Amino acid sequence: MAKSNKPIVWGLFAAGGTVSAFVIPALVVVTLLAALGHAPAGLSYQAVHGFASHWLGKLMVFGVMFFSLWGSAHRLRITFYDFGVRADGLVATVVYLVAAAGSVATAMYLMQL
């Protein structure tokens, strides 16, 4: 049987879709309030820094970012194809690179806290 990386990228897509389905809507509500100039108390530097400094907070932040990025990247690759862009190799390279860069940046920022 030919080797395929499909189970890996599809698994990340499924996990990403599930994680973002559970948490993204509520997160958007929180930052929407900040966009409207009514940032809630929990968005203060002290509160967010305290949350993201704890190992459990770090784990949650990294999990949400990592899975959401990889799920979106894989879906975006399929979206390009569906809109008629057939340069799949190039599209896949770019979207997965952005997801990888975002994941590495997230890990580095969390380690600085």
Add this chain to the structure above:
Amino acid sequence: MGEEMSRKPYVREVPKHTWFFRHPRYMRYMAREITCIFIGAYTLLLVKGLGALAAGQAAYESFLQGLQGTGSVAFHVATLVLAIYHTVTWFNVTPKALPVQIGEEFVPNGVIAGAHYAGWAVISAAVLLAAGVF
């Protein structure tokens, strides 16, 4: 190979860029696909915010200030609508993607989807509570 098998193979024409206008079902499929553009962009925005947080209080507060504005509000509203659409459509297909069998019987679709909706409500309430929204 195709020519050997049939002299006049039937080739159904599919317009590459406009096929999804042919049926409302295809349009809904594409709407689901488009949610990833906003969710992905929003996640990158969060990565940027995390970078500001790591850079210190001044950088973080200027990031929060930078979130204000009409364009940002429009982006947030669009992302919220599409994120909710993603969540609803995702949970509605979960029973098909992850059928659960107990003994001879399959757990009804409504129970699996319902459990996910309940989890969504709990997690959303926890996030809003932690953020001090209420």
